[in-house]
Amino acid sequence: MAWIRKHLLLFAALVVLGYLLIPNLIVAIFSFNKPRGRYNYEWNEFSIDAWLNPCGNPGICEALGLSLRIGFTASLVATILGTLVAFALGRHRFRGRSATNLLIFMPMATPEVVMGSSLLTLFVMAGIPSGAMNITIAHIMFCLSFVVVAVKARVSSLDPRLEEAAADLGATPLQTFLRVTLPLAAPGIAAGALLAFSLSFDDYIITNFNASPSSITFPMYVWGAAQRGTPVEIFVVGTVMFLLALFIVIIGQILSARRERQA
Amino acid sequence: MAENPSGDLRLVQLSKQFADFTACHPLDLTIPQGSFFALLGPSGCGKTTTLRMIAGLEEPTGGSIFIGDTDITHTKAYRRNVNTVFQSYALFPHMTIIENVAFGLKRRGDKEAMKKAQEALDLVELGHRAKQKPNQLSGGMQQRVALARALVNRPDVLLLDEPLGALDLKLRRQMQIELKRIQLDVGITFVHVTHDQEEAMTMADEVAVMNAGRLEQVGTPTELYDHPASTFVANFLGQSNLLTSRIVGDAGEGLLDVDCHGYPIRIAAAHVPAGVRDVFVGVRPEKLRIGHTGANQLTGTITDDSFTGVSTHYLVQLPWGFEVTVVQPNDGSPRAKVGEKVDISWDPGSEFVLDARQDEDAGLLDEEIRHG
Numbered sequence A: 001m002a003w004i005r006k007h008l009l010l011f012a013a014l015v016v017l018g019y020l021l022i023p024n025l026i027v028a029i030f031s032f033n034k035p036r037g038r039y040n041y042e043w044n045e046f047s048i049d050a051w052l053n054p055c056g057n058p059g060i061c062e063a064l065g066l067s068l069r070i071g072f073t074a075s076l077v078a079t080i081l082g083t084l085v086a087f088a089l090g091r092h093r094f095r096g097r098s099a100t101n102l103l104i105f106m107p108m109a110t111p112e113v114v115m116g117s118s119l120l121t122l123f124v125m126a127g128i129p130s131g132a133m134n135i136t137i138a139h140i141m142f143c144l145s146f147v148v149v150a151v152k153a154r155v156s157s158l159d160p161r162l163e164e165a166a167a168d169l170g171a172t173p174l175q176t177f178l179r180v181t182l183p184l185a186a187p188g189i190a191a192g193a194l195l196a197f198s199l200s201f202d203d204y205i206i207t208n209f210n211a212s213p214s215s216i217t218f219p220m221y222v223w224g225a226a227q228r229g230t231p232v233e234i235f236v237v238g239t240v241m242f243l244l245a246l247f248i249v250i251i252g253q254i255l256s257a258r259r260e261r262q263a
Numbered sequence B: 001m002a003e004n005p006s007g008d009l010r011l012v013q014l015s016k017q018f019a020d021f022t023a024c025h026p027l028d029l030t031i032p033q034g035s036f037f038a039l040l041g042p043s044g045c046g047k048t049t050t051l052r053m054i055a056g057l058e059e060p061t062g063g064s065i066f067i068g069d070t071d072i073t074h075t076k077a078y079r080r081n082v083n084t085v086f087q088s089y090a091l092f093p094h095m096t097i098i099e100n101v102a103f104g105l106k107r108r109g110d111k112e113a114m115k116k117a118q119e120a121l122d123l124v125e126l127g128h129r130a131k132q133k134p135n136q137l138s139g140g141m142q143q144r145v146a147l148a149r150a151l152v153n154r155p156d157v158l159l160l161d162e163p164l165g166a167l168d169l170k171l172r173r174q175m176q177i178e179l180k181r182i183q184l185d186v187g188i189t190f191v192h193v194t195h196d197q198e199e200a201m202t203m204a205d206e207v208a209v210m211n212a213g214r215l216e217q218v219g220t221p222t223e224l225y226d227h228p229a230s231t232f233v234a235n236f237l238g239q240s241n242l243l244t245s246r247i248v249g250d251a252g253e254g255l256l257d258v259d260c261h262g263y264p265i266r267i268a269a270a271h272v273p274a275g276v277r278d279v280f281v282g283v284r285p286e287k288l289r290i291g292h293t294g295a296n297q298l299t300g301t302i303t304d305d306s307f308t309g310v311s312t313h314y315l316v317q318l319p320w321g322f323e324v325t326v327v328q329p330n331d332g333s334p335r336a337k338v339g340e341k342v343d344i345s346w347d348p349g350s351e352f353v354l355d356a357r358q359d360e361d362a363g364l365l366d367e368e369i370r371h372g
């Protein structure tokens, strides 16, 4: 009894972890499958063919490349713009501040279908042909909100006296920003950037509205492929993405643990 | 510093207005170069605001600030050769102690930044903590780091905003001595803000007393204590017995005859404000004696006594009901008892005299007010 009570928390944690991880585990296992037909849903026989040649399926690596490019561009631009907006909102009082605050939340609250279709209308009306550029612009727009939220939380908890102290010690406004403000806001900015990248990489609905046949992103490719079959290569890419994310999280944990220990 | 004559710090008609609130009325103040100057006053009287204007962190509404002959009123904070020890220390949490201390030197491209920072840390006896982060240090240590971080830049003026506020009494006393020693060592002008009158008096060469955004009085600790210019200063710095009196005539030999609720006493003419007849005669508790040793004498009844070791504090009620505090050293003389009728006396000249047309309770906390 006592043993159970003592380990109840651990047990509960394992159940939750399992719940979260089993889908990823299945994907990882089935990336080593050699399916009988076109659908990779039943275990047939072990093979590392897909791992040796992940680009084997036509179009898959082009789609992956496009998604990565859009993801990087969108999260980079959204992070820069979002950080600036967050500083403005968190630090300064100006006319229209509360209106801006509200507007920034709009993309988070709007259903994706609504946003996707209205963006398409906008682009068509403006005479801009669908394609990778439109997708990037759309992604920047909705990633921006998440970056602003992540960075603002960090910025508003910063002690403004630290910046005053830097100025007092002779640091110019630029030096103060680079040496004091930015390092202190960095965890929030990094969180915002990662969130933006994963949101962009993962987005299907808005992307689909604004894509052209020459701009197939990875989620679109997977969805399209699933209509006709599920190539094992998708499972390989999925597994790699998962491991990459896991790696980044672990690095982050180690870094913050080290900072904690020093601090 | 001798090789870098920077000059006195001068505030000329300096004022600060926040939206609908005047934090500092126009004030004039000259702080001599190399002196330890204390700015003393109750909470909210505008001390921090004044300091922030000197540091360049707050734009004055009016007036100017000079160091020597240089007008720095509109110089940006990062261009002023003035450094601050903040009330909250404001150490950079993401930097090590030594990086914090070297920050100012590095901004000016000092090649020996790290070496000088290490020396500054050694000066405040924290050399061995150089590699740690601020939150690994106790409050007192952080305070010393903040001091080292400001001092290492050898500013013309060092501003200290209640730097000892967060420390316990013992550490506070220790740091007061330390600060004074460092100031004598480096010879930089220190402007020390505090609301602890004892701290201001023991450390400073000169003290400015501030009240509600105005300067009440500026002077050496002895001047302020022996000859306060207002009831606020008299009550804020130490304890005072203010006897409501009226000047009735000249007694010769530099003395005046005074009527104190019907009792004749004499005061020195030298300290009386010009053209005033109704006055408060102020006598510090330790200048009153139980017995007949002084020329001025009054009779009263002891209503309370408290023994503090080196001295005994008596409350003596005078015939018209007013209670005065008398502090007697425990020098072996017989001690009086509660209820006993005693004579109290003092010599003319040991008093100070204030115009009676002001609030006699200014500068007192509510529970300290005694009327008679």
Ligand SMILES: Nc1ncnc2c1ncn2[C@@H]1O[C@H](COP(=O)(O)OP(=O)(O)OP(=O)(O)O)[C@@H](O)[C@H]1O
Pocket: B018, B019, B021, B022, B023, B041, B042, B043, B044, B045, B046, B047, B048, B049, B050, B195
């Ligand atoms: N930014 C501001 N806006 C409006 N009022 C302010 C501002 N800063 C200070 N004040 C007001 O100015 C007055 C003086 O403040 P200040 O901080 O100078 O007091 P202080 O003497 O340093 O008090 P303490 O001993 O409590 O630190 C206070 O009444 C405060 O409310």
Ligand SMILES: [Mg+2]
Pocket: B047, B048, B049, B087, B161
């Ligand atoms: Mg203050």
